[in-house]
Amino acid sequence: MLQILRQIAKTGIKSEPAPAPADDAVVAARLQQDIVRVLGRALTIRQVDAGSCNGCELEIHALGNPYYNLEGLGIRFVASPRHADMLLVTGPVSKHMAIALRRTYDATPDPKLVVAVGDCGCNGGIFGASYATLGGVASVIPVDATVPGCPPTPTALLRGILAAITAHAPPVTPDTEADATSPPDAGQNASSGA
């Protein structure tokens, strides 16, 4: 037990305000404000692998490590779509996962957001559309934001989550003006989708 405590003390707090570059601190701060503004509470995410090579999942896992400390931002991965505000979907959508993905979407309560992750989730990526794949998440369910990359870095994923939230944020009122000091652009790696 003593050794565990010693290791914890020695490790210290590794969480970064947000990963480099510097303006990402703004990303994190805005993300928290927007989550509260749009949802009024923490953001819960259900991840769905719809045919990914597992590369994107590795980076989504990394979001939970002490450096990115996703839970510290008020974002949590949940086990059921029924508990989720957002679906984070990877893969070119294999035809074998299309029905399961649709059902997961239907099981997610409104209002819900969908973020398509990775080059495959955006447009099929290297796998494209084939006899076995549909070529992107938007071919099955409506997508609010896309995060390209093979796989996208944890920072890019954070930006994508922000893009999805801000795309659905209510207009900024004088009360919330302080939140809107940073530019509306969501960053290079994330863009609002269909």
Added chain:
Amino acid sequence: MDFGPLGLAVATLPCALPAVRVPVSSGQALGACRLAWEQKAELVALWVTDDRDRDAGFCLRIVLRDDAGFALIEHALPDASAQFPDLSPLYPAANRMQRAAFDLCGVASEAEDQRPWLWMAAWPIDRFPLQRDFAPSPKWEPGEENYTFVRVEGDGVHEIPVGPVHAGIIEPGHFRFQIVGEKVLRLEERLGYVHKGVEKRFEAFGVADGYRLAGRVSGDSTVAYATAYAEAAEALAGLAVPPRAQWLRALALERERIANHLGDLGYLGNDGGFAFGLAQFSRLKEDVLRVNAAAFGHRFMMDYVVPGGVAAPLDPVHAIGLRTQCTALARELATLREIYDEHAGLQDRFRNCGVVTPRLAATLGLTGLAGRASGQARDLRCDFLRPPYDTVLPKKAGRTDGDVAARVSVRFDEVAESLRLVRAIVDGMPDGDHAAPLPPVPPHRTGLGCVEGWRGPVLVALEAGPDGHIRRCHPHDPSWQNWPVIEHAVIGNIVPDFPLINKSFNLSYSGHDL
């Protein structure tokens, strides 16, 4: 393997490891496999190619390996109605490979079990994607099949279906548990949900470019797959890559092993109720990924290994960084191992959980890391010493307990060894070019590449067409061998231990479903 008793002629096979090609005629395939089985050879892979466009019918290909090397058995079949012998009595892992071969190529085995494996009603059941005349129709909608699970009946037996969408950030697959109380009577897996048509997709690539797709067969093993692919292409082209390139590939391969093992050790702690372990190991893994990004240009080193060598030279500054990091990591690892070993609660979850005895492992063909935890002492890096491993001499990890604790222990041993190997590789790295141009690859010959990835041996079989395009590429993941073993490992365990047992194997869905 000695095929002499059957009077079979063997030919050389393009491969960086010792390998032979064994063409067999009808009726000899099973005999050749039985002979190899009697000589303790393992089944590595099984697939079918459609060669009707060059009047050669279909060809069943079986790769076996023993301590002397690899053998590719080639069994020509005149047409799709010709069945091939069922190998599952010798090699139980052949069952799913045979079913997959039918789903994709339309040639059936003589096995009793003819259920589909990779087919899930997304295309008509009488069309076969890897037949040369396959023409997909946009009218084909995703459908639902009615898979016949084996049912257990009796007093108090109930069933728990799980998946394909799991309660975590995991790849999709379906597990059907038959339960009494909380004990697992039987588990049946249904995989294939992430079938992306990888083998068909390869045909759209040139031999020189296919490494990118190979590196995305299973994202966590991108270096292993890209290396196996590159080695197959180089063996066909007769190219000897520069020594420095070989060393750099091994460096990347060991870094991949370190990152994955660290991640698994964290999740195994977490699944054992010890969140401290996840926080610590995921931090260390992130450190590794960040140094990878600096040194190799990508956190997972995707597209770093290319046919002919590697994509970029290693900056000496980064080489020092890699070395320094390994020294620091080795210290941290020793501390964390002691904590894991002495944590009574964690050891209580790990020990005697999900046991695969060495005897069962040998019968079922358990391979790779999980195999080494169950007395199957095979590791391509050690068994066929090549540069740089013939210089840095990796030590083979091994346990015989075969439980979760053994698979954890093998991971600890292998990370420690890989940290040593990275340092030795950096220190002994020869000078020279990091790549050589890939000469044209001769068509209609099969080349093999086989690499010990972190999960186990990864194989890529490659055949070029006359125009420099890929004619057929079959990637094979060790998960094919190990998935069926999990069905045995969970018997008699309690349902809540399944996630822990499953994680201790950490098999690939994408690499298996193709």
